[in-house]
Amino acid sequence: MEDKAQVKDRGDGVGWLTLRNKVGLTGEQDQGKPGRIVVRDPSPAGDAVLDAALETVIAHQGGKPSTVIRPLSKNLRRALYGRLADSGVVRAEQGRILGVFPTYRWPAQDASHEAEVRRLVTEALAQQVAPDTRTAALIALLHALRCEHKIVDPGQYGLSRRELGARAEEIAKGSWASEAVRKAIQEMTAAAVAATTAATIAGAGG
Numbered sequence: 523m524e525d526k527a528q529v530k531d532r533g534d535g536v537g538w539l540t541l542r543n544k545v546g547l548t549g550e551q552d553q554g555k556p557g558r559i560v561v562r563d564p565s566p567a568g569d570a571v572l573d574a575a576l577e578t579v580i581a582h583q584g585g586k587p588s589t590v591i592r593p594l595s596k597n598l599r600r601a602l603y604g605r606l607a608d609s610g611v612v613r614a615e616q617g618r619i620l621g622v623f624p625t626y627r628w629p630a631q632d633a634s635h636e637a638e639v640r641r642l643v644t645e646a647l648a649q650q651v652a653p654d655t656r657t658a659a660l661i662a663l664l665h666a667l668r669c670e671h672k673i674v675d676p677g678q679y680g681l682s683r684r685e686l687g688a689r690a691e692e693i694a695k696g697s698w699a700s701e702a703v704r705k706a707i708q709e710m711t712a713a714a715v716a717a718t719t720a721a722t723i724a725g726a727g728g
Contacts, residue, residue: 539572540659545579547587559583559590571601603628611635640673647689648679658693665690 539545544563548556561583566573575594582590606612607628615627630636639660646653646661647670653661664670665687676686 539567539576539579542567542572544576554584557586559585559587571598571605600626643670644674646693647674647686648676648681650689653693661690662694665694 542563544565544567545559545561548554548558548560550556552560559579559582561576561580564576564580567576575598578593579590582593603612603614603626607614611630611632612628613631615629617625617627619625639657642653642657643661643664645651646657661670664673668687670690671683671686674686676683681689
């Protein structure tokens with residue numbers, strides 16, 4: 523089963539499209555079942571990665587959030603790391619495992635970007651500073667994955683994990699990115715559990 527970080531990577535493109543009011547989830551005002559993917563504005567976003575993501579979302583319009591997560595993953599992580607490498611945030615290192623299997627590493631080259639992101643998230647979660655739109659979207663994704671405590675140590679600020687989570691939930695309310703990723707994780711987890719159960723039953727029967 524895929525880990526939550528992989529699901530998050532795949533959901534980020536949709537999250538930024540949502541910030542630009544291009545995609546969302548159907549609500550009471552829309553036709554069809556609620557909570558399905560809907561494209562609000564199909565015009566190009568002016569960014570190669572986002573435009574590719576938008577095309578994928580358009581092709582899966584009307585489906586559940588989980589249906590778009592896997593198609594979005596194709597070459598996405600390497601493309602985003604490549605962009606970070608071009609801007610000097612990370613550097614690309616290629617090697618081989620056992621001298622055969624190719625592997626890529628992307629160690630940080632300029633830690634200032636990560637430090638700034640952590641500062642903004644910490645201010646919002648631990649110091650009650652109102653976040654900007656991008657920081658709020660990131661916090662919504664972190665909360666959907668239940669990993670905000672991995673970015674901000676609540677103990678350092680006299681908070682419990684429950685209190686930190688409550689603050690993240692407050693910021694995440696109304697965020698389509700948070701809702702979509704949460705639903706995708708639930709659906710993918712349920713599918714994995716069903717597959718494992720079926721395999722166990724089949725093995726026991728044999």
